Amino acid sequence: xxxxxxxxxxxxxxxxxxxxxxxxxxxxxxxxxxxxxxxxxxxxxxxxxxxxxxxxxxxxxxxxxxxxxxxxxxxxxxxxxxxxxxxxxxxxxxxxxxxxxxxxxxxxxxxxxxxxxxxxxxxxxxxxxxxxxxxxxxxxxxxxxxxxxxx
Amino acid sequence: xxxxxxxxxxxxxxxxxxxxxxxxxxxxxxxxxxxxxxxxxxxxxxxxxxxxxxxxxxxxxxxxxxxxxxxxxxxxxxxxxxxxxxxxxxxxxxxxxxxxxxxxxxxxxxxxxxxxxxxxxxxxxxxxxxxxxx
Numbered sequence: 302x303x304x305x306x307x308x309x310x311x312x313x314x315x316x317x318x319x320x321x322x323x324x325x326x327x328x329x330x331x332x333x334x335x336x337x338x339x340x341x342x343x344x345x346x347x348x349x350x351x352x353x354x355x356x357x358x359x360x361x362x363x364x365x366x367x368x369x370x371x372x373x374x375x376x377x378x379x380x381x382x383x384x385x386x387x388x389x390x391x392x393x394x395x396x397x398x399x400x401x402x403x404x405x406x407x408x409x410x411x412x413x414x415x416x417x418x419x420x421x422x423x424x425x426x427x428x429x430x431x432x433x434x435x436x437x438x439x440x441x442x443x444x445x446x447x448x449x450x451x452x
Numbered sequence: 453x454x455x456x457x458x459x460x461x462x463x464x465x466x467x468x469x470x471x472x473x474x475x476x477x478x479x480x481x482x483x484x485x486x487x488x489x490x491x492x493x494x495x496x497x498x499x500x501x502x503x504x505x506x507x508x509x510x511x512x513x514x515x516x517x518x519x520x521x522x523x524x525x526x527x528x529x530x531x532x533x534x535x536x537x538x539x540x541x542x543x544x545x546x547x548x549x550x551x552x553x554x555x556x557x558x559x560x561x562x563x564x565x566x567x568x569x570x571x572x573x574x575x576x577x578x579x580x581x582x583x584x585x586x
Contacts, residue, residue: 343552352553355584 327387330380334391338364361392368393372400398422481562482507482571493540499529504558508571511545512537513578515558518550526550547575549582 302310342360345351351359371377377397381388388394399419406418420427444450478494480487481504494503494514499522506513514537518526527550534548549555557578566574 346553347556350553350581352581352584353551355586356553 323385326384329387330384331387331391334364334388334393337367338391364391364393365396368396369400372397373404377401395423395426398426477502479504479559479562480507481505481558483509493536494533497529497533497536500533502555504555504562506558506561506571506575508575510543511572511575512541512547513554513558513575514546514548515555516548516550517552517555547579547582549578551582554578554582 338360341363342356345356345359346353349359368377371380377388377393378401381397389397399422402418402421402423403415406414406421408414409418441450445452478491480490485507490505490507494500494505494516499519501517501519503514503516505515514533516530516533518529522529530548530550534546537546537548557574561571561574
């Protein structure tokens with residue numbers, strides 16, 4: 302059998318993934334997570350002394366905390382299975398990545414297992430977040446110095 | 453997931469019903485001097501959705517909520533409004549904010565009918581809070 306023939310055969314056999322359905326699921330579940338985030342943010346604004354500008358930090362912390370608990374209880378993987386990127390792209394996916402790595406490597410010990418692998422997946426998120434923030438700030442600083450935009 | 457399918461339409465319906473209750477959109481509280489003038493000044497700007505103005509002595513707290521699509525330019529519009537008010541009332545200490553927290557607290561002041569020293573304390577507190585960045 303030739304390579305092309307095989308590919309043809311494979312394509313005929315593989316079921317078509319329901320793209321539109323997956324996209325809709327991701328859209329609605331992701332939106333629902335964001336709505337919860339907005340509710341948490343409003344909670345901080347109304348009951349504590351946070352403004353719209355400062356409520357972001359505690360909101361992110363709280364939402365990540367929620368997803369960490371859900372991961373520990375084994376519920377987040379079900380949401381992930383249903384919604385795919387809708388549950389991975391919001392910041393809740395970060396909490397999930399940290400805790401699931403910790404659970405996975407628990408048997409290897411506390412230091413080399415949990416400690417060494419905790420940021421296995423989330424480490425790249427932190428790294429590229431910091432690096433891209435640095436470059437964005439640098440570009441903005443240069444633009445402000447030239448006088449194109451203002452802070 | 454079944455639960456989600458049931459709660460989501462309910463939430464949508466509730467939010468729609470909530471929108472039906474017409475609220476007072478432009479509020480001026482405190483000393484009644486040039487009340488209608490201030491209101492007209494804000495109504496001129498079509499990007500302002502709702503606003504609450506608190507007047508006390510020489511200070512003036514203008515809390516506005518900007519319409520959803522205009523919110524991209526929130527800080528710019530805030531500054532524009534601040535300049536407009538400073539020009540109109542040069543001998544007043546005007547503070548304009550488009551933050552929801554300030555708007556919420558301003559409405560609370562109106563609701564509680566806060567007065568005198570308590571009111572001026574609250575205004576200074578809110579001004580400091582609005583400048584907070586961390």
